[in-house]
Amino acid sequence: MPELPEVETVVRDLRPLLVGRSLVGVRRSRKALRRSWSRAWEAKLVGRRVEAVDRRGKWLLVGLDSGALLIVHLGMTGRFTVVAPGVPAEDHTHVVFPLDNAHELRFRDARRFGSVTYFADRPAWEASLTGTLGPEPWDLEPELWRAALKGTRRAVKAVLLDQTVVAGVGNIYADESCFAARIDPRRRADSLRPAEAERLLLAVRLVLTRAIESRGSSIRDYVGGSGQRGEYQDEFAVYGRRGEPCPNCGKAIRSVRLAGRSTHYCPRCQK
C-alpha cells in the first residue's frame, strides 16, 4: 500500500505532533504483526521523548532521546496516526502509544503485513537491513541506475519495484513513472538505451515529488498522520484506469499481470 509519497506524508504530519512529546505507555493487541514484538522493548520505550520523525524508503523512523528508534512499516493497509483524547480505537489497532498530552499514537493494520519494531540505535537498524535497501530516488547515481538496468534480464517494472535498487517505489508509482517516461513496463531492463534509463529515473523523481505535493494517493486504506486522505489518485494517468482513455493519446489503457502485480500502461504511448 503506502509507497514513498504516502510514508513521507505521514512523516510530515506526525513530526509536529510527536517531536517533543513523550511516550508514556505501550498497549498491544494479541495479534502478531509481520515482525514479532519483544516485551523487553517496552521498558526502554516508556518515558522516552521523541526527538525526530524521519523516512527511509517506505520505512518510518521515530527517533527517541535515548538514541533508540521505533521502526514502522505500513505494509499494505497500515495506518500510523495521532488521535485526540477519547477517540475510540478502530478495529485492527495493534499498537498504541499514549502520549504525555493525552493524545495517542496508534498503529492500525487490517492485513498485518506491516510492522512496529525497536532498535537500540540507527546502526543497529541499518545492520538489520543487510543490504536490502537501496538509495533514495534522488540520491541514486545515474551510472548506478544504468548499471542496475543493464545487469538484469527482468522487466523494467520489476527493477523499479526492487527496493535494493531504489528505495520507495511501489506498484502505483512504478506504473505512473513508466507512463511519464513513455516506457513500456514489460520491456527487458537491459534493453533500455542510456537516454531511456535517464528519462525513467527523472520520471520516478518527478512523479514521486508531485505525489508528495498531493499528500500521496488514497485508494482505500491510506490516510496521513492525522487521518486525512491524499489527492494524488486524481492525477493517475494509468494506474487503476484499465479501459479508460490515455490522457495523452486517448487509446484505452491496458492492464496485465507483471512481476506478480497488476500493471497498467498505454499501448500507444509507451514503447
Added chain:
DNA sequence: CCGACGTCCTGCTAGC
C-alpha cells in the same frame, strides 16, 4: 546466482 512465484492476512468488489 538469478528470477519467478507463493505466502502472510482481511476486506472489498468485479463479475457472474
Added chain:
DNA sequence: TGCTAGCAGGACGTCG
C-alpha cells in the same frame, strides 16, 4: 439483487 472468487498499495522465503 446477492454471492463469492479473486484481487489489493509490500516484503520475503522458497523453488527451479
